Amino acid sequence: MPTTITICDTCKREGWDATSGTTDGEALAALVEAAAATAEGVVTRRHSCLMGCSGACNVTVQAPGKMAYTLGRFDPTEEAAQGIVDYAARHSAAETGVVPFREWPLPIKGHFVTRHPPLADEG
Numbered sequence: 001m002p003t004t005i006t007i008c009d010t011c012k013r014e015g016w017d018a019t020s021g022t023t024d025g026e027a028l029a030a031l032v033e034a035a036a037a038t039a040e041g042v043v044t045r046r047h048s049c050l051m052g053c054s055g056a057c058n059v060t061v062q063a064p065g066k067m068a069y070t071l072g073r074f075d076p077t078e079e080a081a082q083g084i085v086d087y088a089a090r091h092s093a094a095e096t097g098v099v100p101f102r103e104w105p106l107p108i109k110g111h112f113v114t115r116h117p118p119l120a121d122e123g
């Protein structure tokens with residue numbers, strides 16, 4: 001099963017420009033989707049609000065039977081998007097979903113919010 005990156009498409013960071021016509025989450029989603037297009041074992045989807053609004057922008061990284069993570073406080077940049085996708089590819093390749101710290105891409109360091117162990121019947 002691939003690792004799914006869920007990007008909140010309604011996230012707005014402090015100072016968001018309401019006249020821009022695009023939320024920060026939509027901007028990050030487009031960048032993550034572009035970066036994931038060529039990634040191995042990674043798929044993406046959008047969801048409106050992951051209930052971490054004050055820590056925008058937020059994403060989750062999850063796959064059945066593996067440790068799942070929420071990451072937040074991202075700016076909608078290509079660097080952040082590539083880091084999220086690179087991390088998700090490592091999550092996909094890791095049997096338990098736990099990626100050793102030394103393999104974390106730099107742009108995701110300091111962005112972990114929560115982790116959730118898999119349910120007993122998932123794996």
Ligand code: FES
Nearest residue numbers: 008011050052053
């Ligand atoms: S709007 Fe993104 S977490 Fe609520």
